[in-house]
Amino acid sequence: MNLIPLPAFADNYIWLLHDGDAALVVDPGDAQPVQDALQREGLRLQAILVTHHHPDHTAGVDALRQATGAAVWGPARERMPEPITRLSGGDRLSALGLNFEVIDVPGHTAGHIAYYCPALDGAPLLFCGDTLFSGGCGRLFEGTPAQMLASLDTLAALPGATRVCCTHEYTLSNLRFALAVEPDNTALANYFSACQALRHQHLPTLPSNLTLERQINPFLRSRLPALVRAAHAFDAQAIDEVSVFAALRQWKNQF
Numbered sequence: 001m002n003l004i005p006l007p008a009f010a011d012n013y014i015w016l017l018h019d020g021d022a023a024l025v026v027d028p029g030d031a032q033p034v035q036d037a038l039q040r041e042g043l044r045l046q047a048i049l050v051t052h053h054h055p056d057h058t059a060g061v062d063a064l065r066q067a068t069g070a071a072v073w074g075p076a077r078e079r080m081p082e083p084i085t086r087l088s089g090g091d092r093l094s095a096l097g098l099n100f101e102v103i104d105v106p107g108h109t110a111g112h113i114a115y116y117c118p119a120l121d122g123a124p125l126l127f128c129g130d131t132l133f134s135g136g137c138g139r140l141f142e143g144t145p146a147q148m149l150a151s152l153d154t155l156a157a158l159p160g161a162t163r164v165c166c167t168h169e170y171t172l173s174n175l176r177f178a179l180a181v182e183p184d185n186t187a188l189a190n191y192f193s194a195c196q197a198l199r200h201q202h203l204p205t206l207p208s209n210l211t212l213e214r215q216i217n218p219f220l221r222s223r224l225p226a227l228v229r230a231a232h233a234f235d236a237q238a239i240d241e242v243s244v245f246a247a248l249r250q251w252k253n254q255f
Contacts, residue, residue: 031060047095050074051129077111107148108138134208136174145246160211171205
């Protein structure tokens with residue numbers, strides 16, 4: 001299988017997965033990059049997976065469905081471009097001969113879902129939309145800090161080798177914030193340098209993996225003493241795990 005992040009807009013990625021013949025895409029906010037890749041690689045689009053309702057993840061769905069006849073799957077409780085097969089946590093789907101498990105991850109939006117494939121070329125694969133970013137997490141537009149913390153806990157519990165396919169190239173800005181929160185984290189400093197080198201070559205920093213994210217992502221580390229102290233220094237009301245997480249997210253919003 002070939003896994004390719006297709007750049008779109010200023011900093012989006014549309015994920016393309018293909019076997020040399022059939023393909024699926026995740027969160028196509030723009031049809032054109034997908035159509036260009038399909039033509040370039042000689043691929044048939046079989047499936048479209050959508051994680052949440054924001055236009056930069058859905059606006060290309062109709063054009064791609066009309067052009068290719070691809071089946072579309074998306075969250076059960078969000079506004080979606082119909083017709084679509086709606087999914088909730090615990091549901092499963094099959095595409096390209098692969099089995100995906102659906103995980104409810106509310107927080108960024110109220111009905112956000114993620115797609116998890118337990119085995120793909122020797123490592124699991126996670127399409128997590130705007131819930132988990134490398135070094136960060138999504139803004140809380142519709143959900144609560146408690147919901148997002150629980151969603152991230154669910155994702156962080158997946159196997160460490162899981163490839164994290166998020167949908168924005170936010171890594172460097174996320175890591176600058178993470179270094180402000182946890183300046184003595186050597187793994188974080190090393191990862192920041194490696195990502196800077198990739199971006200200087202105009203290469204994506206993604207996919208990441210969960211072992212790495214558990215070492216460097218402040219939103220997966222918010223219960224650790226150093227992170228609790230940092231959050232409390234930002235907001236003295238940050239005294240339990242949810243308020244600490246909320247303080248970190250608000251700090252990132254203002255950073």
